[in-house]
Amino acid sequence: METTTAVLHAAFFEGNQTMRLGPCAPVEPAAGQVQIRVSYCGLCGTDLHLFHGAMAHRLRLPHVMGHEMSGTIAAVGAGVEGWREGDRVTVRPLDPCGNCPACRAGHSHICHNLKFIGIDTPGALQGLWTVPAHTLHRLPDALSLRQAALIEPIAVACHDVRMGEVEAGHAVVVIGGGPIGVLVALVAQARGARVVLAEVNQFRVELARGLGIDAVNPMETDLPGLIGERTAGTGADVVFEVSGSAAGAEMMTKLPRTRGRIVAVAIFAEPPKVDLFRFFWRELKLTGARVYEEQDFEAAIRLAAAGGLPLEKLITTVVPLGKVEEGLRLMERGGEVMKVLVSCAE
Ligand SMILES: [Zn+2]
Ligand SMILES: [Zn+2]
Structure with missing residues (x-):
């Protein structure tokens, strides 16, 4: 377990179209979990919907959003195999129940009781983020952490194209x-x-x-x-x-x-x-075609690492953790904006 002396922060959504940067106690990883030092987190249409008051019944305010991220593992919980401190990762932010008809049929990505990490549980707009280890995907060295924050939306596209x-x-x-x-x-x-x-x-x-x-x-x-x-x-x-x-x-x-x-x-x-x-x-x-499966994340990582996508051109701007609200406002105005990334490293 790591000990951190620096105060860690999170971008808290307080409802009523308001974000606040505040201190945030890191959550030690329990059995089966890992704690990730978040590098970058992309903002997306879903985050903007939440900011505008959508799905309010699913949020516990103040809420930490964010599900398009990259980072490095900071600590590993008991029983987690194959991962260790320092591994560069991204997260497939789905937490299925494992027991419903969809899960039993092998379609856990559209689980009837699906928890979306970043909506139903705290998201990545924070310095240290603790998630189940089954959500992890390894990032190759060829892919920068900055560009790797785009893997989640690329995985959506890979799923759509596969379903098509x-x-x-x-x-x-x-x-x-x-x-x-x-x-x-x-x-x-x-x-x-x-x-x-x-x-x-x-x-x-x-x-x-x-x-x-x-x-x-x-x-x-x-x-x-x-x-x-x-x-x-x-x-x-x-x-x-x-x-x-x-x-x-x-x-x-x-x-x-x-x-x-x-x-x-x-x-x-x-x-x-x-x-x-x-x-x-x-x-x-x-x-x-809804969200993604494991193979879509792997396809997205391969495609991004191969250099075949104009990833840098997709990144409109990078804002610090304290400027998430400004980032969302930029998207809201709907001008020449593609992806706004948030730098979460402190
Ligand atoms: Zn998204
Ligand atoms: Zn299920």
Whole structure:
């Protein structure tokens, strides 16, 4: 067990769109747990939702958010094998029950009683963070801790692309160009697919283009016409709905080829209107894709370490632990922002 003399801090969410930097007593790792010295933690749309008051019934205030992180192991609890102090890691922030029908069927990532670490339990926006050892993934030396904070959202994209059964040469459309949409496009491209990304926010269209993605604004471009042109009238092999908008749900059925696939990635606040006739007419398939499994984290780490993704360009800015609120406000304004990272090392 390590002894720390320096005072450690956490960014506490106090409700009412307020963050406070305060001292935080480190939690000694119990059996089966490890304590991690957090290096970087990314802020994401989920954190912004929490900040805006969503899922309030799941939080115990003051709450420490954060689930997209990198760090090094500081201490190891009893019975933990294969990990030791100093190991560079990231965390797959899912804590399944192990006992429900989903877990028993091998789909513990969508456990019926799933605890999401960083929402249902304290997150990574703190100096020392204690988590179950089963959540750990090892980081290769080739990957910097700064870039490794992007592994969690890349793993989301790897899961989505895997669920979409994207293959080299496939024509792929991604509807929605936020951080996840952009990562889905980049991962699909890395798999050899030909990707068009549709996004209504012009800032995001420009950002995506700067990352090497063929991005269009469907307010200005006839998207079904464009995809028809690109595929000699066949249609897209796979369409990802990542916008969570009514317009996106309406558009998604207009684009796939006969027996093409639609992947529902976004969270819809309201059940959207969907044209089921198109499913019948073209024998379309629809699949959901939620969070990630172990293999998606490993795929994300491999892909990131291989240098095939423009990771530095995805990082808009890095703020200190005391400026999480400013980081969230930056995302809220919706300008030229992709990823805001928080430096948690003290
Ligand atoms: Zn996230
Ligand atoms: Zn379960």
